[in-house]
Structures are given as structure tokens and as C-alpha cells.
Amino acid sequence: MANSFDVVILGGGPAGYVAAIRAAQLGMTVVVVERDKLGGVCVNIGCIPTKALLHSAYIARLLGESKEFGVEATNIKTDYGVAMKRSRKVSDQNSKGVEFLMKKHKITVIKGTGVVQPGKKVKVGSDVHEAKKAVVIATGSRVKGIPQIGLEINKTTVISSDEALLLERVPDTLAIIGAGAVGMEFADIFQAFGVKVTLIEALPRILPIEDAEASDVLAKSYRKRGIDVIAGAKVTKATVAKDKVTLEIETGGGGEKKQVTAGAVLMAAGRAVNTENIGLKECGIQLTDRGFIKVDKNLQTTAPGYYAIGDVAGPPMLAHKGFREGAVVAEIIAGQKPYPIKYDNVPSVTYCHPEVASIGLTEDQCKEKKLDYVAGKFPFSANGRARGTGETEGFVKILRDKKYGEILGAHIVGAHASEMIHELAVARENEYTVEEVDLAIHAHPTMSEAIGEAALDSLGRVLHI
Secondary structure, X not given: OOEEEEEEEEOOOXXXXXXXXXXXXOOOOEEEEEOOOOOHHHHHHOHHHHHHHHHHHHHHHHHHOHHHHOOOOOOOOOOHHHHHHHHHHHXXXXXXXXXXXXXXXXXXXXXXXXXXXXXXXXXXXXXEEEEEEEEEEOOOEEEOOEHHHOEOOOOOOEEOHHHHOOOOXXXXXXXXXXXXXXXXXXXXXXXXXXXXXXXXXXXXXXXXXXXXXXXXXXXXXXXXXOOEEEEOEEEEEEEEOOOOEEEXXXXXXXXXXXXXXXXXXXXXXXXXXXXXXXXXXXXXXXXXXXXXXXXXXXXXXXXXXXEEOHHHHOOOOOXXXXXXXXXXXXXXXXXXXXXXXXXXXXXXXXXXOOEEEXXXXXXXXXXXXXXXXXXXXXXXXXXXXXXXXXXXOOEEEEEEEOOOOEEEEEEEEEOOHHHHHHHHHHHHHOOOEHHHHHHOOOOXXXXXXXXXXXXXXXXXXXXXX
16 A cells, blocks of 8 residues: 655655645645765755865865954965764754654655656655645656766775775866866865865856856966866876876867866766656656656646655756745645746855856846847946955846846856846846846945945946955
């Protein structure tokens, strides 16, 4: 006899556990099937421990610059192992927090690997759990290597972010393949802990999905700190030895060849979704050409009664996108009509130093769409608070529609960009114009004043430059 619940959720990561909580709030009985710790990649081997390590890196960097602020710190020593252990404690606290939320909302949690079956069922071991209303697939994603060129992850000299978060000691030299958010953040962390870092990106520039100007500023900042940034580079071959890895690289349009040798290679060139061996085909659940689960506007798969959320449902592969999908799908299952998700208004953040945050279109995308737009920009070098804290790198840029003042996109490079972007997320969600952003009085002195100034600059009346 099957165990019966209103909703069965496969995966207890950000998308899955939020779906469970919202479904329970709406009066449904819920079971979450999770093979590892609750919280998924984000809480355990992703967002949370990485941010803890980035803060350790920030402290190391701040102490190195403290003399000019009148505080002399001598004999500064860094210990990655200590920082790593602290980050694990932070992750464990968060995972236990999710466990508490499951108990608070009377959500059943089953440890094990689930396989979906026809008839809105999920099998875990020899037990079968039946959903009266819906099955929600939230199995997430995992790191991947490039075995075709010899870079299969071996967890010693060729590592992923998973292993990087558990190192007791750092290598003397490290090559990072992939300069998206993950690669940029680990380059920042390891450089602060004394590692000689080489950052390799196949596309023409680092942070390729961000605004080109933001990428340029960050590349200059990294090179200034001694990080070797190689963009437009293809790794053609890797030779993996016991204590080092040698990479053959082609750079530039002419196919110039270069060799990079490092004590270890960190693979940060994308993730693979977890859709294998979970019974999708047997249930009639189809995949897209890119390997994601095919869903409609209500996040329902090609099999009625089966939904997919989070990374497996398609990009952007971000925890906060998964959070919102989890809440929305629970409301749909409950028979409500939730506010539609605006996928073009999901903020993107890279938590390196300086931080990069964006929302909406880039300048290149505005040009591709042939939009009549105006860019307004304000540098932090002209911001009083930034000067006071010595965090003058970067800028705020707002792209507005020339005729109506609509905010087409916004880009921030600088300290606290991850916090500041939300003013513009709210503005875009509520269709505020740049004039309305300016009408909001920004406290002085704050970094956020740069947002108001960028809005003014787009109107041709910036005040402080």
C-alpha cells in the first residue's frame, strides 16, 4: 500500500524546500525526498559556504590595507583550513535551519534516492509514496568536468567547487577553468589566501553574461591584484600528474598557443542537471534540447500532475529563482492563480570583490534589439561614502528607454552591489521610470546614492560629477 500525501517533492534544495513550506502553509500534506542534507547544493556546497569564505577573503584583504586607515596589522597570516571549517559550521547551521522549518510545518522528510513512477508516485527504496495532487521534481544540478580533453574530476589535482570548499590547505598555484560567477568567486578567495591564480575563460571576456563594461572593470581589478586573466582561450589538452596539471591553451583569433602549469585545476565551466535515472521517460516527462525538463508557463511537465522547478526546469540556475518557482508551483497546485514569474527580472550577482550585480538587459542586448536607449552612469570614485570606506572601484549604470523612461537594465560593480541591486529590482517589477527612482530621496552619505545619480545621468542632469 502506497503512503499517500497531497504533494511529493523530489529534492530538498532551495526550490524543493520552499515548495514544501508553501504547500504546507496552504494546508496540504507534503513529503520531501532528499538523498543528502536538506538545503541542497546552495546551503551545503554552494552559495552559503562560498559566501562565508568570501568574507574571510575580504577580511584578509582589508587587514592588508588597514595601515592607510590608521590601523596597523602586523604578522598577518591566513589559514584556509580554519576559514573552511568556519564555512562548514555556517552551512551546517543553515541546513539545520531547513530541518527545523520542515518540522515546524509538519513536513515529512525521507532520506533516500527517489524515482518518479506513473500514477503520480515516487519510489524510494522499496517504499512507494503516492501524490494525491502532484509530484514536484526539484533534483537540482551538479558540477561537471571536461573528460574529452583529460580533465575528469579526480578530487585531488582536478577539483570542482565541491572539493574546493573542503580543502584543508590551498595549493601554491591554481588554474580555474571558467570565469562565470563560480570561477570569479573562487579566484577572489584563493588569491586572498596567497595562491597564484590563473583564470581561463573560453568566451571573449570574463563574466560573459554580464554587461561588457562590468566585465572590463573586473578584469582590470583582478589583474591589478596579480590574478592572471586569460579570456578567449580554449583548453585543448590537459596532462594530469600526481602533483600538478599542465594545460595546453589556444588564445586569440590566430590560435596562439600557451602552456599553463598549476598545482591544481578547479573546474568552474558550468553544471549538469540531475535528470538521469529518476524515471522521467517512463512517466512521459520530456527534456528540452539543452537537457532541462520541459515545462509550461505553470511549471508543469509534459506529464500531467508532474511539475519541475529550480535548476532542472531551466536557466537561470540560481537559488532565488528556485525559491520563487517553489512558492509559485505550490500555489498553482493548491488551485490559486499566483502572480506570474518575470524571468527577465531575476537579479544576477557575483559575490567577488568588487561585487557585480545586474538586472534586465545589457547594453549589447539593447543594441541587438535595436532599442532607443540612454545609458546613465555614476562612478563610485565620486561617491562620498565610497571614498570614506576606500571602496571606490566600480559604478552604477542604468539603461533607460529614451521615450518613456522605462528601466531596461541596471548594472552595478562595487562594494555592496548585491544589496543595492534590489532597489532596481523593485523599480522594474513595479514599472517605475528613472524619474520615479530619482524622486525617492536617498540617504547621504550612502553607496545607494549612486543609483539616484545614475538615474539623473540618464536624464542629462547628474549632480555630483
